[in-house]
Amino acid sequence: MEPLAVLTAPLSTDLSPLTRHLWAERVVHRVVESGDQQILLLANPADVERIRELLEEWRDGELGEPVAVAEKEENSLFTRLKSTPLTLFICVALILVFGWQHVSADWISWLKNGEALWPEGRNQLSTYVQLGLWGLWRHTILHLSLVHLVFNLTWILVLAGAMERQKEHLAILVLFLFCGLSGSVLQWWISGPGFAGVSGVVYGLTAWTGLRQIRFGVPYGIPKALLGFVVFFMLLTITGDTLIPGLSGIANGGHLGGLLCGFLLAFIWPVHSSIKRENDEPR
Numbered sequence: 277m278e279p280l281a282v283l284t285a286p287l288s289t290d291l292s293p294l295t296r297h298l299w300a301e302r303v304v305h306r307v308v309e310s311g312d313q314q315i316l317l318l319a320n321p322a323d324v325e326r327i328r329e330l331l332e333e334w335r336d337g338e339l340g341e342p343v344a345v346a347e348k349e350e351n352s353l354f355t356r357l358k359s360t361p362l363t364l365f366i367c368v369a370l371i372l373v374f375g376w377q378h379v380s381a382d383w384i385s386w387l388k389n390g391e392a393l394w395p396e397g398r399n400q401l402s403t404y405v406q407l408g409l410w411g412l413w414r415h416t417i418l419h420l421s422l423v424h425l426v427f428n429l430t431w432i433l434v435l436a437g438a439m440e441r442q443k444e445h446l447a448i449l450v451l452f453l454f455c456g457l458s459g460s461v462l463q464w465w466i467s468g469p470g471f472a473g474v475s476g477v478v479y480g481l482t483a484w485t486g487l488r489q490i491r492f493g494v495p496y497g498i499p500k501a502l503l504g505f506v507v508f509f510m511l512l513t514i515t516g517d518t519l520i521p522g523l524s525g526i527a528n529g530g531h532l533g534g535l536l537c538g539f540l541l542a543f544i545w546p547v548h549s550s551i552k553r554e555n556d557e558p559r
Contacts, residue, residue: 279306279317282327287314294334300342301326360433360440362448367429370474373417374425386414387470394468404461412464415530416456418472428474435481438496447484447545454541455480455534462533471527476534482506483538492547510535 285291291307291314298305303326304319318327333339357364377383389411390403397403404412419425436448459476486503488494510531513524 279319280321281315282318282324283316283331284313287312291316293339294330297330297339297342356437360437362445363433363436363440366436367432370417370429374419377418383418386418387472389469391469398465409457412460413457415460415472416474416477420472424473428478431478435485438485438498442494442496451480451484451538451541452477455537458537459530459533463527463529466529471530473527476530479506479531479534480538483535484542487539487542
């Protein structure tokens with residue numbers, strides 16, 4: 277494809293303000309000299325309209341300094357992380373705890389919490405009072421492998437990040453506390469101590485974003501099929517472990533407890549009035 281000439285100007289004319297904008301917007305172009313003239317050549321004809329806008333501003337003296345595209349792209353990784361400080365803080369905290377697990381053995385006692393009470397005391401309220409909220413919830417922030425940690429961090433960045441961009445900071449904290457606690461309680465009831473991981477919270481985040489996106493139209497930008505896939509996968513592992521105990525090695529109680537808690541909180545938590553108005557408008 278031949279380059280398209282979009283501007284001819286004397287050599288004395290300074291085209292640099294215009295070309296800086298073109299480079300900043302990643303418009304492929306070239307300035308060549310021909311006799312006492314300079315010609316601005318455009319590689320892609322699809323950029324002609326944008327060139328015309330810039331030319332008008334340049335001729336009117338209204339062309340300011342360009343802003344790099346990388347700074348303007350709202351969906352860039354850096355911009356997304358910058359817009360979700362709470363999510364980033366949670367991920368960094370989990371990484372630091374994982375590092376602490378490799379320099380200290382104090383966390384091992386967390387996994388043994390209530391060993392003497394299970395299974396005889398699992399149906400007694402006094403058992404859970406004795407274990408305490410912290411004693412049950414702290415399993416959530418432990419991870420026994422790097423792969424498990426990375427997998428959970430990835431989903432926290434996606435799901436909690438989507439929530440935080442909807443200004444649901446308080447909801448994120450509530451989900452971390454209650455989904456982590458409900459998952460730990462159910463998992464301890466099913467198999468006793470010795471489990472770890474924030475997966476119950478991840479399932480709770482999935483339930484929250486999935487239900488509120490489908491039912492209330494909250495624009496998280498999460499694929500709607502994700503919730504169905506997660507529920508199907510959980511039912512598959514529960515079925516496998518029921519038929520062959522220990523088949524998957526997955527803490528199904530933690531996942532189920534977190535998922536159910538996430539559904540409950542998503543259903544009873546108020547929806548922002550602006551989203552309600554959007555959904556109530558006739559289409």
